[in-house]
Amino acid sequence: MSTLRFKALETLPFKDFRRDNSVEVPVKLSELFCQNVFSEETMREYLTKEAFQSIMDAVKKGTKIQRHIADQVAVAMKDWAMSKGVTHYTHWFQPLTGTTAEKHDSFFTPIEGGRAIERFSGNLLIQQEPDASSFPNGGIRNTFEARGYTAWDPTSPAFIMGTTLCIPSIFISYTGETLDYKAPLLRALNAVDEAATSVMQYFDKNVTKVTPTLGWEQEYFLVDSALYQSRPDLVLTGKTLLGHSPAKGQQLDDHYFGSIPTRVMNFMKELEIECMKLGIPVTTRHNEVAPNQFELAPMFEEVNVAVDHNSLLMDIMARVAHKHHFHILFHEKPFAGVNGSGKHNNWSLATDTGENLLSPGKNPKKNLQFLTFFVNTIKAVHEYADLLRASIASASNDHRLGANEAPPAIISVFIGSQLFSVLEELEKVTNGKLSPEEKTELKLNVVGKIPEILLDNTDRNRTSPFAFTGNKFEIRAVGSSANCAESMTVMNTIAAKQLNDFKKEVDALIEGGLKKDEAIFNVLREYIKQSKNIMFEGDGYSDDWAKEAKKRGLNNLKTTPEALKQEMDKKFLDLYEEMGIFNHREVEARNEIKLEKYSTVIDIEARVLSDIARNHIIPSALNYQNRLIENVKGLKDIFGDKEFKPLAKEQMSLITSISENVSKIKLGVEDLIKAREAAKSISDSQKQAEAYCNKVKPLFEGIREASDNLEMMVDDELWPLTKYREMLFTK
Ligand SMILES: NC(=O)CC[C@H](N)C(=O)O
Secondary structure (H helix, E strand, O other), X not given: OOHXXXXXXXXXXXXXXXXXXXXXXXXXXXXXXXXXXXXXXXXXXXXXXXXHHHHHHHHHHOXXXXXXXXXXXXXXXXXXXXXXXXXXXXEEXXXXXXXXXXXXXXXXXEEOOOEEEEOOOHHHHHEEOOOOOOOOOOOOOOHHHOOEEEEEOOOOOOEEEOOEEEEEEEEEEOOOOEOEOHHHHHHHHHHHHHHHHHHHXXXXXXXXXXXXXXXXXXXXXXXEHHHHHOOHHHHHHOOOOXXXXXXXXXXXXXXXXXXXXHHHHHHHHHHHHHHHHOOOOEEEEEEOOOOOEEEEEEOOEEHHHHHHHHHXXXXXXXXXXXXXXXXXXXXXXXXXXXXXXXXXXXXXXXEXXXXXOOOOOOOHHHHXXXXXXXXXXXXXXXXXXXXXHHHXXXXXXXXXXXXXXXXXXXXXXXXXXXXXXXXXXXXXXXXXXXXXHHHHHHHHHHHHHHHHHHXXXXXXXXXXXXXXXXXXXXXXXXEOOOOHHHHHXXXXXXXXXXXXXXXXXXXXXXXXXXXXXXXHHHHHHHHHHHHHXXXXXXXXXXXXXXXXXXXXXXXXXXXXXXXXXXXXXXXXXHHHHHOOOXXXXXXXXXXXXXXXXXXXXXHHHHHHHHHXXXXXXXXXXXXXXXXXXXXXXHHHHHHHHHHHHHHOHHHHHHHHHHHHHHHHHHHHHHHHHHHHHHHHXXXXXXXXXXXXXXXXXXXXXXXXXXXXXXXXXXXXXXXXXOOHHHHHHOO
C-alpha cells in the first residue's frame, strides 16, 4: 500500500480535532472593527492635535510629514502597540515576489548602566534599510550595491499582527527606482486624482479630490492539510499536475451558493474575526462553483487601502486555514476540469463630495457626468487593452483564462445591451453646435433615461474580462493569486491619461466657440466611434468571437510571454513616462522579472512532473503490472497453455496498456528533460519564456494523459497520489 496517500486518508475519518474547531463569534462584529489598527479614532486618542492634523493632511492632500511630527507619531504608535502586547515593529511591504515582506525589529533598546528601554523614533518610522538584496529587481540593483529602502506610507494605516506593529511601506532603490507594487500604484492614484478632479470642474466645482475605489472578490480552494501534504505537486507548485477527473465534479452545480460545510464555516468565522480586528471590512462569504472552492469579498475601499488589505488577507487566510487543518490554494487553476479562481477587481472613482462617478445621478447634468467617466473608461481600455492584458499575465493565470467562467485573453468591454443602445444614440449627435431641439431630445430621451436603464441592468456576462455592473467596472481577468496593485496601477494610469486627453479636447472645442455640454457631447461621440471595437456583448468563449476580434484588430495574447512582449511596446513605455509612473528602465526591469518568474514556474512544474511521473507513477504501475503477470502465470499453471488464454485475456490487455502508458511517460519525460535543458540555456529572457511556453509546457499534456490513464487501470490500493475526488470532496 502506498504510504503517503493512505496515511493522509487515515487521518481523515473525521477525527474530532478537524471538525470540532468551533469558533465563538461576538454578536456584533462591528465591535471588533479596527481593534488592531492605528485608525483615525485611535490616532485622535494618542496624537496631539498638530500631529493628528498633519497625518490627515498627508492622507488627504499628500503633504509631507515633518520630522518632529514623525517623532510624535512614532512614540504614539509604540505606546498604543505596547498597550496591546506588541514587542516588535516592521516596515510591511510588497516586493515583486508577489507576497508581502516583513523584517521585525524590537522596540527593546539597551541603554547605559546595564539597563534597557522600549524605544521607537520618527527616523525609524519614516525609513528603513532592510538588507533586501535578494528581492527581484530586474537588474536595477546589483548585489554589491544592494541598497534599497522602505519608506512609510501614511495613507494606509499601521496595524498589529500578533506581537508586531506593521507599518505599510513602499520599497525603492537608493537611486529612486521603484522595487515594489505599491510605489507605482500611489503614483497612478495621484495621476487619476488630478485628471479626474480637473474634469470634474465641468460638473461640480466643489470637488477637490477624486479617489479611485476597489472592491476585490477573493476566490480560493481549501484542501485538507494532510491530503495537501500528500501531493508533492500541490506542495511545490500550488497546483495538481496530474490527476484523473472524478466522475462527479461541478456538473450538478450543487456546490455553488450551497450550505457551507461546518469545518469551512469555522475557518470563515475565525478569518472574519481576524479581518475585523485588522479593519478589513469583509461582508460576503459563499461556496463557489467548483467543489471545495469558496469566495470572500469586502466592502469596497480606497484602492491603496484595498490593495494592502487584500495582501494582508491572503497572509491571514493561510494562517487561519492552517489552524483548521486546511491548506488554502490561491493558484488560479489548482484542479483541471473545474472552475479556476479569480480575483475580480471592481473599480470606480469617488469624489470628496461623496459621489460615485460611475453611477448616474438625479438630473441630466449628473448623467452627462456619468457618461463622461463611463465613455472615457471604455476609451482608455480600448487604447491600452494590451497593457491591461499584460498586467494580469502569469503562468498560473494562463491556465485559467478562457474557460469555466474566467474571461478569455482577448480584452473587451461588456456594458449590457441597453447602455450599448444609449451609446449608439450618442453616436448620432450632430457635429459642432447642437440645436435646442436636439439638446432637449438628448436630455429627455437619451441621457435622461440612463438611471431607469441601470435600475434594470441585470445583464451579466461571465465571459467578459471587463464588465460594467451598474455603478462600477469589474475587471474579471485578474487572477486569484495576483497582487491587485498591478492591474490597479494600469487601470488608474490609463484612466488618468484618457481623462487628461479628454480635458484637452473639450477645452479646445470650448475655446473654438462651443458651449461646455456641446463640447462634451462632441468629444464623447468621437470616443464612442473610436472605441466601438472593444465593446462586445456576446459569448467570449466562442470561436466566432476570436475571429471577429481579429477582424476588429483586437489582440488575442493567449500566453504570458506574448502578453509580456506586447508590454514593451513604445506606446506603453511612453505612457508610463508621460504619466510619471515608471521610467523605461523600471518597465524593462519589471518585464524582465515577470519573464524570469514565468520561466522559473514552468521549469519547476516540469521538474516536479518528471519526478512524480518517474518516481511515483511508473513504479506503482509496474507494481500492479507485476501482480497481473503473476495472475496470468498462475492461470497458466492451473489451466494449462490452451485453456488459460481466454481466461487471461483482459489481464493481458491491461498488461499491454500499462506498458504502453509507462513507455509514453518515460519517453515524454526524456523529451521534457531535453526541452527544459534547451530552454534553460537561453539567455534572452523573452526568448527563454517563449521556449518554456512553446517547447516545454506542451510536453506536460502527454505525460499527464498517460498517467491519468494509468490511474484508471491501477488498483486503487496501489495508487500513490491522493485522488481528485479525495481532495475535492473531503469536507
Ligand atoms: N461565478 C463566478 O463568477 C466564477 C468566476 C470564476 N471562478 C473565475 O475564475 O473568474
